[in-house]
Amino acid sequence: MPDFRPIKQTRASEEVLAQLKEAILRGQVKAGEKLPSERELTEQFQVSRGVVREAIRVLEMTGFVTMKQGPSGGAFVTGLNFDQLSNGFLDMYLANKLTIPELNQVRLHIEPEMARLASQRITPAFRLRLEKAIAAERAPVDSYDERMERMTEVHFILAEMCGNYLFEAIDNALIKLTHQIVDAVKPEDHDALHGAGEHDEIAQAVIEGDGEKAAKAMRAHLEKFCQELSRVDLIYKGLMKY
Amino acid sequence: MPDFRPIKQTRASEEVLAQLKEAILRGQVKAGEKLPSERELTEQFQVSRGVVREAIRVLEMTGFVTMKQGPSGGAFVTGLNFDQLSNGFLDMYLANKLTIPELNQVRLHIEPEMARLASQRITPAFRLRLEKAIAAERAPVDSYDERMERMTEVHFILAEMCGNYLFEAIDNALIKLTHQIVDAVKPEDHDALHGAGEHDEIAQAVIEGDGEKAAKAMRAHLEKFCQELSRVDLIYKGLMKY
């Protein structure tokens, strides 16, 4: 008896998804470009439109494409982002599988190391961005969202600087998660939670190229912030009174 | 002119997805139970079946449910898993945004700390599991997959032991990614890459409750393994000859 291979029973939509994903990952469809229209894909893959739509919807929800309606609309390939990770973390939090202290513990272990790495890769361009971000923290803002963005900017820059895409991805997702939690928990006394100038020391140390100092400053900053966040969270959950 | 609020136009499938997801995350549909059938959902949501299917397909592809056909089939809610994270990392790797050294660097920074944490939470039950896993590494195996599973078991146990679900989630995803890369790169001389008994020291230290020793042993183990993995990867990519 020849050893028959097991029949692979893949769904049509899965194969379509796999092929589309592969094309994107291989760079055959570059960021900004768009996939063929649903009707075209229907013809190319020789499947029904529903099958194509299921695949595209998954691509959209996992952050690979964004949809646009109307003529000259379609599924546009997005640049690489961390949506999938970010959503994964957020879902874990929403499922009550993740507590603030746990999140804090992880950030406290990762980000000082990233600050250290970043300080060893300082360039004039990064220096400029850091200085701008520091200055922007103190500038007046129009909206709450804008303020939050400015307070997280330094963290994002350091993540980008650390030279490890995986660290960057994880940290981006964690920062974003923190951001979302803050949004949900307490959009009010934000000054107590995270005032301007909190990142000055960190940025300075990184600019100086002093890894130890940068790591230490980051640790100090996070310890303060995390403590505040925990407090705010407890209040929010009604387990603690003022 | 009164200031009209912009109309929020969400897609039907997104709302369906959101409601289903919420029900799962809130535990209203527990793990093992199944969602109503597609036809029932079309009635409850008052939308077409295609819309429902798009939502369910996303739930499936993000690891929230698994589909089964036939009577008493349907969309069964899965226990919490790390598929979403894992897939995110894998996609980053497949997009060539992630190198082996980067992966190694992150594991080398995270896992010793996790081993340290684990050593402070040793219990008789965990001790038993660790001892069994250690012993199993040396037992004969039937398949390549089984071998791989046994070699990663200690890491999974430690991740579970560390008491931080976020650490556990990240580490699980990283271990799984490493596993997938090994699978793709070099299913041959696995002994050189990772022989049995590599985790003995780590497990012993954890069982003894010696955090420093555990962290150190883990670091040593990972440094060796990571070096081998990099070497194997280079060979695979043809950039280096024996």
Added chain:
DNA sequence: GATGATTTAATGGTCCTACATTAATCAAAC
């Protein structure tokens, strides 16, 4: 009565058509 084959029914999987919604473009009206 046990066992195996057959039928049945429930459910997901696929296809098709028609229409709705959206938004870019162009033409006509003012």
Added chain:
DNA sequence: GTTTGATTAATGTAGGACCATTAAATCATC
């Protein structure tokens, strides 16, 4: 020249029909 409306190409939605799969019920056989 600005507005308005028609055109058009794309996604979004609805609904129905049918196929494929499979667990469970039914029936025939021993």
